[in-house]
Amino acid sequence: xxxxxxxxxxxxxxxxxxxxxxxxxxxxxxxxxxxxxxxxxxxxxxxxxxxxxxxxxxxxxxxxxxxxxxxxxxxxxxxxxxxxxxxxxxxxxxxxxxxxxxxxxxxxxxxxxxxxxxxxxxxxxxxxxxxxxxxxxxxxxxxxxxxxxxxxxxxxxxxxxxxxxxxxxxxxxxxxxxxxxxxxxxxxxxxxxxxxxxxxxxxxxxxxxxxxxxxxxxxxxxxxxxxxxxxxxxxxxxxxxxxxxxxxxxxxxxxxxxxxxxxxxxxxxxxxxxxxxxxxxxxxxxxxxxxxxxxxxxxxxxxxxxxxxxxxxxxxxxxxxxxxxxxxxxxxxxxxxxxxxxxxxxxxxxxxxxxxxxxxxxxxxxxxxxxxxxxxxxxxxxxxxxxxxxxxxxxxx
Amino acid sequence: xxxxxxxxxxxxxxxxxxxxxxxxxxxxxxxxxxxxxxxxxxxxxxxxxxxxxxxxxxxxxxxxxxxxxxxxxxxxxxxxxxxxxxxxxxxxxxxxxxxxxxxxxxxxxxxxxxxxxxxxxxxxxxxxxxxxxxxxxxxxxxxxxxxxxxxxxxxxxxxxxxxxxxxxxxxxxxxxxxxxxxxxxxxxxxxxxxxxxxxxxxxxxxxxxxxxxxxxxxxxxxxxxxxxxxxxxxxxxxxxxxxxxxxxxxxxxxxxxxxxxxxxxxxxxxxxxxxxxxxxxxxxxxxxxxxxxxxxxxxxxxxxxxxxxxxxxxxxxxxxxxxxxxxxxxxxxxxxxxxxxxxxxxxxxxxxxxxxxxxxxxxxxxxxxxxxxxxxxxxxxxxxxxxxxxxxxxxxxxxxxxxxxxxxxxxxxxxxxxxxxxxxxxxxxxxxxxxxxxxxxxxxxxxxxxxxxxxxxxxxxxxxxxxxxxxxxxxxxxxxxxxxxxxxxxxxxxxxxxxxxxxxxxxxxxxxxxxxxxxxxxxxxxxxxxxxxxxxxxxxxxxxxxxxxxxxxx
Numbered sequence: 016x017x018x019x020x021x022x023x024x025x026x027x028x029x030x031x032x033x034x035x036x037x038x039x040x041x042x043x044x045x046x047x048x049x050x051x052x053x054x055x056x057x058x059x060x061x062x063x064x065x066x067x068x069x070x071x072x073x074x075x076x077x078x079x080x081x082x083x084x085x086x087x088x089x090x091x092x093x094x095x096x097x098x099x100x101x102x103x104x105x106x107x108x109x110x111x112x113x114x115x116x117x118x119x120x121x122x123x124x125x126x127x128x129x130x131x132x133x134x135x136x137x138x139x140x141x142x143x144x145x146x147x148x149x150x151x152x153x154x155x156x157x158x159x160x161x162x163x164x165x166x167x168x169x170x171x172x173x174x175x176x177x178x179x180x181x182x183x184x185x186x187x188x189x190x191x192x193x194x195x196x197x198x199x200x201x202x203x204x205x206x207x208x209x210x211x212x213x214x215x216x217x218x219x220x221x222x223x224x225x226x227x228x229x230x231x232x233x234x235x236x237x238x239x240x241x242x243x244x245x246x247x248x249x250x251x252x253x254x255x256x257x258x259x260x261x262x263x264x265x266x267x268x269x270x271x272x273x274x275x276x277x278x279x280x281x282x283x284x285x286x287x288x289x290x291x292x293x294x295x296x297x298x299x300x301x302x303x304x305x306x307x308x309x310x311x312x313x314x315x316x317x318x319x320x321x322x323x324x325x326x327x328x329x330x331x332x333x334x335x336x337x338x339x340x341x342x343x344x345x346x347x348x349x350x351x352x353x354x355x356x357x358x359x360x361x362x363x364x365x366x367x368x369x370x371x372x373x374x375x376x377x378x379x380x381x382x383x384x385x386x387x388x389x390x391x392x393x394x395x396x397x398x399x400x401x402x403x404x405x406x407x408x409x410x411x412x
Numbered sequence: 413x414x415x416x417x418x419x420x421x422x423x424x425x426x427x428x429x430x431x432x433x434x435x436x437x438x439x440x441x442x443x444x445x446x447x448x449x450x451x452x453x454x455x456x457x458x459x460x461x462x463x464x465x466x467x468x469x470x471x472x473x474x475x476x477x478x479x480x481x482x483x484x485x486x487x488x489x490x491x492x493x494x495x496x497x498x499x500x501x502x503x504x505x506x507x508x509x510x511x512x513x514x515x516x517x518x519x520x521x522x523x524x525x526x527x528x529x530x531x532x533x534x535x536x537x538x539x540x541x542x543x544x545x546x547x548x549x550x551x552x553x554x555x556x557x558x559x560x561x562x563x564x565x566x567x568x569x570x571x572x573x574x575x576x577x578x579x580x581x582x583x584x585x586x587x588x589x590x591x592x593x594x595x596x597x598x599x600x601x602x603x604x605x606x607x608x609x610x611x612x613x614x615x616x617x618x619x620x621x622x623x624x625x626x627x628x629x630x631x632x633x634x635x636x637x638x639x640x641x642x643x644x645x646x647x648x649x650x651x652x653x654x655x656x657x658x659x660x661x662x663x664x665x666x667x668x669x670x671x672x673x674x675x676x677x678x679x680x681x682x683x684x685x686x687x688x689x690x691x692x693x694x695x696x697x698x699x700x701x702x703x704x705x706x707x708x709x710x711x712x713x714x715x716x717x718x719x720x721x722x723x724x725x726x727x728x729x730x731x732x733x734x735x736x737x738x739x740x741x742x743x744x745x746x747x748x749x750x751x752x753x754x755x756x757x758x759x760x761x762x763x764x765x766x767x768x769x770x771x772x773x774x775x776x777x778x779x780x781x782x783x784x785x786x787x788x789x790x791x792x793x794x795x796x797x798x799x800x801x802x803x804x805x806x807x808x809x810x811x812x813x814x815x816x817x818x819x820x821x822x823x824x825x826x827x828x829x830x831x832x833x834x835x836x837x838x839x840x841x842x843x844x845x846x847x848x849x850x851x852x853x854x855x856x857x858x859x860x861x862x863x864x865x866x867x868x869x870x871x872x873x874x875x876x877x878x879x880x881x882x883x884x885x886x887x888x889x890x891x892x893x894x895x896x897x898x899x900x901x902x903x904x905x906x907x908x909x910x911x912x913x914x915x916x917x918x919x920x921x922x923x924x925x926x927x928x929x930x931x932x933x934x935x936x937x938x939x940x941x942x943x944x945x946x947x948x949x950x951x952x953x954x955x956x957x958x959x960x961x962x963x964x965x966x
Contacts, residue, residue: 190420222421224756252707282708286701301698308681308710309653312622319623323605 041072053080064093071100075110082114090114098127105135112144121148132161139168143178155185176206183215192222203235210240217249229253237266244273248280255283260290271300276307321351325360332360337367355385363394371402372410415736416709421760423815431806431816432864433775433782435823435846439857443508449495450485450831450851455793457488457607459620460522460544460574460599462790463658466769466907467849469836470528470537472515473556476959477502478836478911480847482855483523483541497523497541506839506859516557521545524596525659525907529580531589532638533880540567542575542593542907551638566640567591567632574599574627577660580902581671582879582931583647584691588634589879589902592649594657594675595627617791621656622679628654629675629683631693643691652695655680659716659906663727663899664886665700666748669933671884674702676713676731686748702729702742706752711737712766715832715906719772719781720897721757722811725888727899730759730783732767732906735797739767739785743811758805758813759783765800766790769833769906773844775820777866779894779919780807782816786848786906788829799827802848802858823858830856836911840961842868842944844915849908867891867918867943869926873900876951877932884931887914891921891943918943 038046040063047056060077063070078093094111101107112127128145131138142165149158162182169175179202186195199216203209217232233250240246251266264287270280281304288297328343344361351357358381365374378395385391402409439445451461465483472479480500486492496518500508512518522544528537536552549565550558562568569575577594584590597620607618631649632640644650655677662671670687674697677683681703685693697703705711712734721728722743729742729750741757742750754760765787774781783805789798802824805813818825829851835844839859848856869889873882881900888897898914918924926938930951938955941947948957 188419190422192422222755222760256706278704279708282698282704285698289699297699304698304708305653305681312626312680315623316625319605319619320603323603323609326605326609 434821464831466832468909581662774917777917786830832908870946
């Protein structure tokens, strides 16, 4: 995120430096950001936008700050307005794309990134963003050209590390571990503190049967980011494979601490402990792993059984046997008490049979789980109105 | 059917070595013409139609020629009246005659697994076949016919079950074959959504196994006089979460002289029941390193090949899985501790296919066993990758394998949706042929023609104090500077049974030393045994017969 703001800031600060001896309001906002006073910066920018709604630069920075604060609606609104005001600005399109991406809306982000690179084919970061979005949509083929372009544009700058890291992911997907390892080696040479790249470099080397190289890369990844459960697991597992069970244990322990449901780490840990002679602990970890696996299966089984009961209830209800349906829905809800669809069916069946209190209570519970469901809200209101009309006193108001 | 969505690792530089085995499908010429029915050709309503079944090489009439039993399934809503398990008698001229009706084996329904063994030690191989609903024990009457003795033997299930894997095993070493049966899922058609209903997936394909209740596994003790009693609880088998069990292999993995039981499980951890020598077992697959993938994930365990991949005298395991995953190679340290060597072995180059039956078999008689497997999609609705080729990994030595592409003959490259396969020498020419179950097609019979002057040796065993089938006997052969162990298994591959005549390729060695460890522990050694023959060894009596086949190089 810091990177995003810096990329927006640089051209504006340059403009400010050239054009104005005195600090501009947007520049002042930037200074506040630099001092860590983000709330003040946001307040200042909101004021600027209010005073001058056509201030695209203020909106751009404000939208980006709000994006970092997780305020989706206002962030997207500000950045969309910035794009409307500056339709020819690659920077604005790129920033809007980044906001969409941040809020998990990759499909909406894609056209913004595409427009950004159309407007400015030299915009290396927009190429990277577009490629990353394409990759997350599973379109590796289209991503390649943008990654290669970004790599060319960044040259030997540290910024080239990330597109190289992504390029390596494409090579790995295509089982070309040698090229993946080569890109990752370049990435870590350009940005030696790039922990994820070190971790992936270890994987690529492992696939190339370079166990020593893999181990060295995993060690570096963990040194750089000990809080990365994946890197800890990879290092621990590689040590275990290399016959160094004792050395593997702390890494696998840490991986489990960071991610208690990490199956790989749990399995590696129980095996490492056993090889290290710590049988009692190994058995305890094994038990945890077995329980985790079983719990997942039981959850799956309950869900399937509940959905089947729900379907059979729907069939009965359709055939006019509401009481029979109610029985199925109750059984389904018992297995999946948090499933909104089942809860709604149960509520409707209850209401149809005149169990107003329980039916409305079920409907409220469903609405609490799915507060945006307007149809459900309307159904609840209707049910309440009918209950009132019938003079029914509800326990829960 | 769990996929790990794994990408294949790069293939190394090709060895460029020739491959001296050529496999050609001659099933139709040989008379294996009956279609194996497995659901509708274009869709499957329930998982019971998709899992399909195994196949066995057996010599039911003791004439020294391998006959073939092919199981079959059925079709929901439209069961073909003629879809039955089929027994094909070997005519000793490269052809077979369907003797199903005459043998009393005609049976429609859903069959899955088979195990072959002489449970009453009367000198004739009996059959146990698992199925959805009931399993069936067929007693071989010794006159070419069989009798269903399931009820009399005490093996009738009190309620319908989905029997899958099964293995005769003398777990308490009393000289009688007991029986282990795995069950895939608890399947009740009234409770399981039919394909197209969205209860368990949005793709409109059949439901399961994930989301359906586990089956449970059973152990039956052979009490003698044709009776079995269930000892599932008393033996400790019931203590374990069963998972979705498929192929069963009973073998002595920890070399302590007592058979252990490995169960390949689909989408759940596989199981290894370690024999405690007192009639009980302890499940230790996680401890032993054979429950999960090397990165701790559950895999869709379907088939199991067991053999001496490393030529170190130990039994190693190959387990097959879903597409998007590699087969697993578990290397045994001889004490029953396994190490996942999939990546280093070279098998991680292949992730394209759903893989089922598998065997560790020396196809080119060079003294180093290959890994052969059959593949096929599970959803007929998904045409892409439904019919797929067979896969051969040649053994390069030192635990390294290389996929053989385009060199092993048209029978390997042909596309089918296959399930079980079994290895045996149906034409008695000194090499290993392969019979394969194909979905909604007749089976394949891959005749092997080895085009190299490699030697071989076959060993057939008759137990006396031990069970007569000698199931569980360990044969270790030394040839040249190599050593190779094999154990007589009553099920492996995918729910299938191999020829009980153990086949050893010897490469350039013209003699071999043979050591037998019988199921009850007696050890017999034979030095300087000439190659290119079958030797029959009877427990306590040494080599009681030899037989030279046709051309030594097959």
